[in-house]
Amino acid sequence: MYCVNVPINGSSLTNGSANGSSSDTSAAIGGAVTQTSATAPAVSSGAATSPWKVVQSYEGDSFFAGWSFFTYTDPTGGAVDYISGSAAQAANLTGINSAGHAYLKVDTTPTISSGYRQSVRITTDFTYTGALVMLDAVHMPTGCGTWPAFWSNGPNWPDGGEIDIVEGVNDYTNDQVTLHTNTGCTLPSSNPATLAISGTLVSTADCSVAGTGDTGCGIRANQTNSFGAAFNAIGGGVYAMKWDNSGITVHFFERSAIPADITTGAPQPSGWGMAIANFPASTCDPSKFFYNHSAIFDTTLCGAWAGDDWGDAGVPGQEQSCASRTNTATCEEFVANNGAAFDEAYWEVKSVKIYQTSS
Numbered sequence: 001m002y003c004v005n006v007p008i009n010g011s012s013l014t015n016g017s018a019n020g021s022s023s024d025t026s027a028a029i030g031g032a033v034t035q036t037s038a039t040a041p042a043v044s045s046g047a048a049t050s051p052w053k054v055v056q057s058y059e060g061d062s063f064f065a066g067w068s069f070f071t072y073t074d075p076t077g078g079a080v081d082y083i084s085g086s087a088a089q090a091a092n093l094t095g096i097n098s099a100g101h102a103y104l105k106v107d108t109t110p111t112i113s114s115g116y117r118q119s120v121r122i123t124t125d126f127t128y129t130g131a132l133v134m135l136d137a138v139h140m141p142t143g144c145g146t147w148p149a150f151w152s153n154g155p156n157w158p159d160g161g162e163i164d165i166v167e168g169v170n171d172y173t174n175d176q177v178t179l180h181t182n183t184g185c186t187l188p189s190s191n192p193a194t195l196a197i198s199g200t201l202v203s204t205a206d207c208s209v210a211g212t213g214d215t216g217c218g219i220r221a222n223q224t225n226s227f228g229a230a231f232n233a234i235g236g237g238v239y240a241m242k243w244d245n246s247g248i249t250v251h252f253f254e255r256s257a258i259p260a261d262i263t264t265g266a267p268q269p270s271g272w273g274m275a276i277a278n279f280p281a282s283t284c285d286p287s288k289f290f291y292n293h294s295a296i297f298d299t300t301l302c303g304a305w306a307g308d309d310w311g312d313a314g315v316p317g318q319e320q321s322c323a324s325r326t327n328t329a330t331c332e333e334f335v336a337n338n339g340a341a342f343d344e345a346y347w348e349v350k351s352v353k354i355y356q357t358s359s
Contacts, residue, residue: 001076001147001149001151001162001164001167001296001298001300049266049268050261050266050267050268051357051358052132052266052267052269052355052356052357053355053356053357053358054265054353054354054355055128055131055354055355055356056124056126056128056353056354057351057352057353057354058102058124058351058352058353059100059102059350059351059352059353060096060100060351061096061100063096063102063349063351064085064094064102064122066124066125066126067122067123067124067125068122068123068124068125069082069083069084069085069088069120069121069122070082070121070122070123070296070298071083071084074121074300074303076147076300076303076304076305077302077303077304077307078119078147078300078301078302078303078306078307079115079116079117079145079300079301079302079303079307079331079332079335079336080106080116080117080118080119080299080300080301081114081116081117081118081119082119082120082121082298083118083119083120087118088118088120091107091118092105093105093106093107093118093119093120094120097348100350101138101348101349101350102347102348102349103346103347103348103349104120104122104297104299104346104347104349105120105345105346105347106118106119106120106141106146106299106301106342106345106346107119107339107342108339108340108342108343108345109339110337110338110339110340111336111337111339112335112336112339113336115332115335115336117301117335117336117339117342119298119299119300119301120297120298120299121296121297121298121299121300122296122297122298123294123295123296124294124295124296125294126294126354127292127293127294128292128293128354128356129290129291129292129293130243130244130245130286130356131241131243131293131354131355131356132240132241132242132243132267132269132354132355132356133152133165133240133241133243133295133352133353133354133355134238134239134240134262134267134351134352134353134354134355135150135165135166135238135239135240135349135351135352136236136237136238136349136350136351136352136353137150137166137236137237137239137347137348137349137350138232138235138236138255138348138349138350139231139232139236139344139346139347139348140166140227140228140231140232140236140347140348141299141344141345141346141347142171142228142229142232142344142345143170143171143229143341143342143344143345144170144171144310144322144325144326144331144334144341145170145301145302145306145307145310145322145331145334145335145341145342146169146170146299146301146306146342146345147167147168147169147170147299147300147301147302147303147305147306148166148167148168148298148299148300148345148347149164149166149167149296149297149298149299150165150166150167150239150295150296150297151163151164151165151166151167151295151296152165152241152293152294152295152296153180153293153294153296154290154291154292154293155292157180157209158180158181158182158208158209159182160290160291160292160293161179161180161181161182161185161289161290161291161293162178162179162180162181162216163177163179163241163243163248163290163293164176164177164178164179164180164216164218165177165239165241165250166227166239168227168228169305169306169309170306170309170310170318170322171228171229171317171318171322172227172228172315172316172317172318173224173225173226173227173228173229173230173231173316173317174220174221174222174223174224174226174227174315174316174317175220175221175223175226175227175231175239175252175276176202176218176219176220176221176227177199177218177219177220177221177250177276177277178203178215178216178217178218178219179207179216179217179248179279179284180207180208180209180214180216181207181208181209181216181284181289181290182208182209182210182289183208183210183211184208184284184288184289185207185208185217185279185283185284185285185288185289186205186206186207186208186217186283186284187201187205187207187217187279187280187283187284188205188280188282188283189205190205195278195280196274196275196278197219197274197275197276197277197278198221198222198223198274198275198276199219199220199221199222199275199276199277200219200220200222201217201218201219202218202219202220203215203216203217203218204217205217207279207284207289214304217279219276219277220316221252221276221277223252223254223276224316224317225254226252226254226276227317228317229317229344230317232344234254234255234256235255236254236255236348237252237253237254237255237257237258238252238253238258238262239251239252239253240252240253240262240267240269240272242269243286243290244286244357245281245286245287246280246281247278247279247280247281247282247284247286248277248278248279248284248286248290249269249275249277249278249279250275250276250277251269251272251273251275251276252276253272259271259272267355295352295354297347297349299345299346299347301331301335301342301345302331302332302335306331307330307331307332309322310322310323310330310331311323311324322334326338326341
């Protein structure tokens with residue numbers, strides 16, 4: 001979800017308690033923050049065995065506390081109108097369902113004359129430099145025209161960097177993890193064995209915005225249930241992004257295979273096996289390219305990826321192009337005239353938890 005230099009936060013969310021501070025981050029990557037935007041919940045006694053401690057948690061009825069709505073024009077050129085918190089609540093595009101999970105939807109009005117369908121993009125007021133970010137989701141947006149993402153970025157993009165943790169378009173079933181940075185951040189190799197990853201590099205090893213025309217360095221998961229409808233069919237799972245002095249990694253665990261240390265709140269990343277993606281500090285020093293990140297959920301439609309790929313086929317989960325399958329020439333035309341097609345274009349999230357270490 002590449003971005004441009006626009007304000008990170010829009011209007012404040014009103015669903016939940018008041019927003020907290022968005023200020024202090026740690027002096028050392030992965031280190032403790034001096035202030036959080038809400039009191040962190042207690043974790044199990046087993047958490048004492050892990051150096052990673054919860055510093056911010058979003059779940060249950062208070063999930064939306066400490067997020068802000070982004071209400072600017074979509075910087076990726078999508079056919080969406082990102083609306084305010086009060087408008088999203090009134091339209092039932094955000095809320096907490098009967099299972100206690102947060103949801104973020106796309107408008108399904110049958111036809112729209114504006115060409116821009118209402119959607120939601122939210123950003124944490126809490127910021128961090130170095131963290132272990134855990135997303136536990138049971139459903140994500142899917143279908144032709146959709147471009148959902150769970151990601152983070154720093155101020156003054158690409159200064160501060162961007163980490164795309166969950167991202168894909170249309171009918172993809174394989175997650176893509178991507179970095180977007182200033183010049184100088186690269187992958188040391190394109191060989192998965194050398195990188196010790198389970199995913200596959202699908203772009204250049206150069207992560208810079210300037211050197212790649214905004215594409216960055218993307219690694220696609222080989223797990224065919226790590227994104228989209230296939231992810232939803234298994235009840236989802238957990239994504240874990242670790243950012244510390246050694247670099248940045250992203251893991252995915254399907255619902256039936258979530259490690260016990262994650263479930264008990266005592267994460268031990270060294271025991272998780274091979275990551276989807278690994279961006280070592282040896283060729284991309286996190287202390288130089290990443291700082292003051294906020295976590296972000298959004299669902300855009302069409303735009304610079306889903307729209308540009310409208311006629312493409314052959315990617316995992318999208319063997320037939322959306323243009324062919326929908327018999328519609330453009331993504332924008334499809335979005336404007338097929339509201340029911342976006343019934344599955346929603347996030348359902350159990351929790352987002354941000355951990356840091358004390359060192």
